[in-house]
Amino acid sequence: MTAADASEAVLAAIRSxxxxxxxxxxxxxxxxxxAVLDAGRWAPxxxxxxxxxxxxxxxxxxxxxxxxxxxxMIQRPTAAITICTDRAAAEDYGFPPEAPGLFxxxxxxxxxxxxxxxxxxxxxxxxxxxxxxxxxxxxRLPDGWHPELIVCLGHPESTQPRPLAxxxxxxxxxxxxxxxxx
Amino acid sequence: MPEMRxxxxxxxxxxxxxxxxxxLLAYLxxxxxxxxxxxxxxxxxxxxxAHRLAGxxxxxxxxxxRALLEGAVARLPLLAVPRDDRDGYTxxxxxxxxxxxxxxxxxxxxxxxxx
Numbered sequence: 001m002t003a004a005d006a007s008e009a010v011l012a013a014i015r016s017x018x019x020x021x022x023x024x025x026x027x028x029x030x031x032x033x034x035a036v037l038d039a040g041r042w043a044p045x046x047x048x049x050x051x052x053x054x055x056x057x058x059x060x061x062x063x064x065x066x067x068x069x070x071x072x073m074i075q076r077p078t079a080a081i082t083i084c085t086d087r088a089a090a091e092d093y094g095f096p097p098e099a100p101g102l103f104x105x106x107x108x109x110x111x112x113x114x115x116x117x118x119x120x121x122x123x124x125x126x127x128x129x130x131x132x133x134x135x136x137x138x139x140r141l142p143d144g145w146h147p148e149l150i151v152c153l154g155h156p157e158s159t160q161p162r163p164l165a166x167x168x169x170x171x172x173x174x175x176x177x178x179x180x181x182x
Numbered sequence: 183m184p185e186m187r188x189x190x191x192x193x194x195x196x197x198x199x200x201x202x203x204x205x206l207l208a209y210l211x212x213x214x215x216x217x218x219x220x221x222x223x224x225x226x227x228x229x230x231x232a233h234r235l236a237g238x239x240x241x242x243x244x245x246x247x248r249a250l251l252e253g254a255v256a257r258l259p260l261l262a263v264p265r266d267d268r269d270g271y272t273x274x275x276x277x278x279x280x281x282x283x284x285x286x287x288x289x290x291x292x293x294x295x296x297x
Contacts, residue, residue, distance in 0.1 A: 021261070068205050071213040071227050074260060129220060129227070131212035161260045 013119050020123030021074045021161055023154030028058055028079035032120055036153065037081065039116030043109040046101045051090045052109050055082040055139050055147075065138050070150060072129025074161065077152035082135065083109050088144030097146075106148040113151045123156035197239035197247075206235055225275070226263050233260060246289065254281030 001009075033056060040054055057063060058079040066080060067073045085102050095102060110126050117124035127150040135147045186193045198206075213227045236251040243251060258278050264271040 068208040069212045071209055071216055071230060072223075074230065129213075129216045129223065131215045133215075134208075134212055 013115060017115055017118040019125045020156045021125055022157035023075045023077055023123055024157055026078065026155045028122060028153050032122060033058060033079050035120055036113055036116045040109055040113050043112035045105045049093060051086050051102060052105055053084045053086050053145055055084060069134035069138060070127055070130035072127045073152060075125055075152050075154065077154045079153040081113055081151045082139060082147050083149045084141060084145040084147050086144060087146050110149050110151055117153055122153050125152045127152060195242055195244055197242040202238040206231065209234060223263055229258050232258065250281060250285045254278045
C-alpha cells in the first residue's frame with residue numbers, strides 16, 4: 001500500500017463511520033474488543049498524561065444492567081467500553097475535577113475507539129446519558145475513577161432508527177471561519 | 183394464552199414480569215437524575231421509556247393493545263428532540279396521545295364510574 005492509498009483509507013474510514021444505535025445479538029469477539037482497546041491507548045491526551053482509564057465488558061448480564069441505568073443507551077450492545085477519568089491521578093497533576101482538558105481527552109479517546117471499531121467492521125455508539133453513581137456501582141469502579149462516556153460496541157443492524165428531523169448535510173465551509181476573515 | 187386478572191367487569195392480561203418492571207424502574211430513576219444535567223432531552227427520554235415498556239408488554243398484550251403499540255406508539259420518534267421541528271414533533275406526540283386516548287376510551291370508557 002502506498003502512502004497515498006493509506007491516506008485515502010484513513011479518510012474513507014473517517015467519512016464512513018456512523019453512530020450505530022441498533023446492534024444484532026452477535027457477540028463481539030474478545031480479540032476484536034482488545035484491538036479496539038489497544039487503539040485507545042494511541043488517542044492523543046493533553047501533555048501525554050493518559051489520565052483516562054477504560055473499563056471493558058462483554059458480559060451479557062453486566063451489559064443488561066449497564067443499559068438499565070443508562071437512559072441514553074438506545075442500542076443493545078454486546079460489548080462496551082466505559083471511559084473513566086482517574087480523578088485521583090488528575091488531582092495529583094493539579095487538575096481541578098471539572099477541568100475542561102480532562103473532558104477533551106475523553107472525547108479524543110471516544111473518537112479513537114469508535115474509529116478503530118469501524119475499521120474492523122464493528123459498530124460503535126457513544127452514550128453520555130447515564131447515572132454516574134449507578135454505573136460506578138455496577139462496574140465496581142476503583143475509588144477516584146469517574147465514568148464519563150460509554151462506547152457501545154456490536155455488529156450493526158442493517159436498519160438503524162431514524163430521527164424525526166432529516167439530517168443536515170454540513171460542508172466543512174458551513175462549520176469553518178477563516179481568520180483573518182476575507 | 184396470557185394469564186388474566188379481573189378488574190371489576192374487565193379482564194386484563196398480565197403483561198410485565200419482575201425483570202421488566204425493574205428495568206423500567208431503573209430507567210425512570212436514572213433518567214430523573216440525568217435530566218438534572220440535560221433537561222432538553224426530557225421528552226426523548228420519556229418516549230424511550232414508552233418504547234421500552236411497549237417492547238416489554240407487546241407479546242403478552244391483547245390484540246387491541248398490541249395494535250396500538252405496533253402502530254402509534256411504534257411510530258413515536260426514538261431519537262428526535264423538540265429542537266429543529268418543534269411543531270412537527272409536537273404534532274406527532276399529540277397524535278400518539280390521541281391514539282392512546284382512543285384506545286383507553288374504547289377499552290375502559292364503557293365501565294361505570296367508580297363511586
